[in-house]
Amino acid sequence: MKILFVNACFIDQILLKNEFEEQKWFVHSKYKNSFNIQDERKQQLVVITTTNYPFMPNGIYLESNDFTQLLATIETGELINWKQKCLHFSKNHLLLTHGKHYSSDVEIIGDLVEKSRESLFSYANSIVKETGSKHSLYQFLEEVHPFKEAVDRLCCEDQLQQKAGLDFLLGRGLGLTPSGDDMIVGHLAARRLLNQESSILTNLLLTELSSEHAVTTDISKHYLLCALSGRFSEPVLKLIEALTTNSSEKEIEEIVKMVISVGHTSGVDLLAGLITTIKLLS
DSSP states (O other): OOOEEEEOSEEEGGGGSGGGGGSOEEEEEEOSSEEEEEETTSOOEEEEEETTSOOOTTEEEEOHHHHHHHHHHOOTTOEEEEETTEEEOSSEEEEOTTSEEEOOBOOOOSOOOHHHHHHHHHHHTTOOOBOTTSOBHHHHHHSOOHHHHHHHHHTSSOHHHHHHHHHHHTTOSSSSSOHHHHHHHHHHHHHHHHTOOOHHHHHHHHHHHHSTTOSSOHHHHHHHHHHHTTBOOHHHHHHHHHHTTTOOHHHHHHHHHHHHTSTTTHHHHHHHHHHHHHHHHO
C-alpha cells in the first residue's frame, strides 16, 4: 500500500509548542468531515478537518481531497506518534510545518461599543432558529425558563448560585457539545469581552471538568477548557472584535450568521449564553 504524506494548510499556532510532542496520542473519534485525536492523559483534544470549516481551538485544516484520503486509512483508538512537527499514523503521515498559523486567542482591542451592542440585540430579536432548549433565540432571551435562569445564575458572584447554574447546564442536551455547555461557552466569551471573569466560576468549572465522572463529552470538555483560557472559534472571535469596534448593523448581522451556522444548535446556544450575559453584566 502506498504511504501518504499530507501537508496541513492551516494550524492553530499553539499546537506547535513542544509540549504536544511529549505525549502519546490516539485517534479519539471519526466523523464524516472531521476526526479528533486525544492525548493519553485525556487533557487535550485536537480536531482535524477541512478548509471548508471555520478555525477552531486546537485545529488542523487540510484540503478536502487530502482529508478524505487520510480519514479512510485511520482507525479509532489508533496510536499516533507526534514528532518533529509531524503526526505519524500507522499508514500515513501528516506534516504540520508548512501550515499557515492562526490564533484562537481573544485579542480584545477596546471596550464594548454601545452602538454595536444594540445592533446585536436588535438582530437577535429577529432570529427564529431554535436553541437546544426548544425556544427561538428571541423567546430564550425574553421568557422565563430553566435554561435562561441557569445562565442568569452564572452571572451572579455568589458561589452557590454559580454552582446551581453549572449543575443545571453542564452536559445538558444532545449532541457532541450539549446545549447547556455551548451556553456556558457563550457566557465565558461574554465575561472575557466585558473583562469580568470570575475566579469562583473558573474554579467550579475546572473542578467539574477534572472529575473522573465528568457529566459531559470529551469534545465539549475541550471547548469549555479552551473558553476558560480565552480561546474560541473564529466566528466568536470575529463577533467579539465587532462588538469592541464601531461596526455597522450589516457587519454584526453577517458575523452573527456565521456564529449560528455552527453545528445543529451549537452556535445559537452559544449566542443565547453570550447575549444573556452581556445584558446582565454590561
